[in-house]
Amino acid sequence: MVQLFKGFSSKRKPETLQEIERDKVPKHIAVIMDGNGRWARRRGLPRIAGHHAGMKTVKKITMAADELGVEILTLYAFSTENWKRPKDEVDYLMKLPQEFLSLELKELVEKNVRVRMTGWKEGLPDHTLSAVEEAERATSGNTGLILNFALNYGSRKEMIEGMQLMYKDIAAGRLDPDSITENVYDSYLKTSGLPDPDLMIRTSGELRISNFMLWQLAYTELWFTSLYWPEFSKEDFHQAIREYQQRIRRYGGL
Numbered sequence: 001m002v003q004l005f006k007g008f009s010s011k012r013k014p015e016t017l018q019e020i021e022r023d024k025v026p027k028h029i030a031v032i033m034d035g036n037g038r039w040a041r042r043r044g045l046p047r048i049a050g051h052h053a054g055m056k057t058v059k060k061i062t063m064a065a066d067e068l069g070v071e072i073l074t075l076y077a078f079s080t081e082n083w084k085r086p087k088d089e090v091d092y093l094m095k096l097p098q099e100f101l102s103l104e105l106k107e108l109v110e111k112n113v114r115v116r117m118t119g120w121k122e123g124l125p126d127h128t129l130s131a132v133e134e135a136e137r138a139t140s141g142n143t144g145l146i147l148n149f150a151l152n153y154g155s156r157k158e159m160i161e162g163m164q165l166m167y168k169d170i171a172a173g174r175l176d177p178d179s180i181t182e183n184v185y186d187s188y189l190k191t192s193g194l195p196d197p198d199l200m201i202r203t204s205g206e207l208r209i210s211n212f213m214l215w216q217l218a219y220t221e222l223w224f225t226s227l228y229w230p231e232f233s234k235e236d237f238h239q240a241i242r243e244y245q246q247r248i249r250r251y252g253g254l
């Protein structure tokens with residue numbers, strides 16, 4: 001029971017004196033940025049105000065990840081299921097990449113950050129797609145932190161599509177079924193080319209994965225906090241990394 005809740009931080013803790021071990025910083029951190037709506041409701045604000053505040057946290061955590069030398073930061077910005085939300089909210093969420101990039105792209109370029117998107121570009125409104133593609137183009141030569149937006153992304157759809165693509169290659173004689181390994185399957189997924197996350201953070205107190213990187217999270221360390229995403233700070237991010245550094249990763253071995 002105690003073990004079950006290890007890593008669940010219910011309250012913000014003050015920054016501890018314990019240093020982050022620079023040589024054990026997770027290479028790939030994935031985040032389910034949850035709780036924008038509840039953060040806003042608690043303040044008597046519309047839900048979209050929560051998403052706007054969440055966008056500010058995206059900036060803070062991107063900079064914190066960059067400072068620590070994290071290689072990849074994957075942020076779950078919009079799921080394939082989020083289209084079910086009221087149109088006004090979907091429209092607002094689809095404007096955020098554009099707003100974020102118009103404010104931050106210059107600094108991201110200067111900081112050598114590379115912007116990437118994981119998800120289906122088909123189905124995104126033109127203005128969202130052009131903002132993302134412009135950022136991908138402008139940062140394509142950068143070699144620092146990869147800021148990977150999971151946008152219009154859902155893991156089950158990704159895995160089914162991956163299988164369909166493999167079957168097509170098998171049918172066309174391009175792939176021998178006996179040669180399929182984990183790495184081969186990886187190459188058919190939206191996250192192709194990225195290592196699996198080392199650490200997954202979810203804010204807002206929900207203890208689920210919500211169709212996020214189900215295959216890729218097989219051996220990822222999970223860290224949950226009840227803080228809502230707009231109030232999640234650099235210090236909280238550091239705390240998650242410190243706790244990650246205390247974990248022993250056995251990958252099924254001893």
Ligand code: FPP
Pocket residue numbers: 033034035036037038039051054055058076077078079082093096097100149204229
């Ligand atoms: C979940 O919280 C959050 C989302 C569905 C959207 C996340 C988006 C952002 C944090 C901004 C993204 C910024 C950029 C730059 C793309 P929720 O709305 O489900 O919150 P609730 O569970 O409290 O209702």
